[in-house]
Amino acid sequence: MAKRTNYQRGYEIERKIVQELTNRGYLVVRSAGSHSKIDVLGIRKDRIVAVQSKRTKAFSPSAYRKEIAEIQEVIRNYELGDVLEFEFWVWVDRKGFSKWKITQSDVLVLPTNEQTGMGC
Secondary structure (H helix, E strand, O other): OOOOOHHHHHHHHHHHHHHHHHHOOOEEEEOOOOOOOOOEEEEEOOEEEEEEEEEEOOOOHHHHHHHHHHHHHHHHHOOOOOOOEEEEEEEEOOOEEEEEEEOOOOEEEOOHHHOOOOOO
16 A cells, blocks of 8 residues: 555545534535645634644644644734634544644643544
8 A cells, every 4th residue: 555645644634624523513614735824614603713733643742832832823913812713633643633722822622522533
């Protein structure tokens, strides 16, 4: 079997996010290959969520400090705190997603009911 590229692995994770948000009743848009701070955008009557995703074999929260700081900068620069919620989802191979809500000044672990693994 051919080795998958980083793009293919990232695409697989984004598809998992799209599926999960769709199952929760969101209208979902995926930002394909944009390398932006938003990989997936979910829109629902009560909430708009922007998700930045990563994939790793072994999880280390400190590895994502730079990405989280960049998201916080976007929230501040565009005054998005009241408009939409930013989430950071990391797929850990064989474990599933770890998820955080990113605010202008904080990083909050999402409740366990939102920590779905969705397979291996």
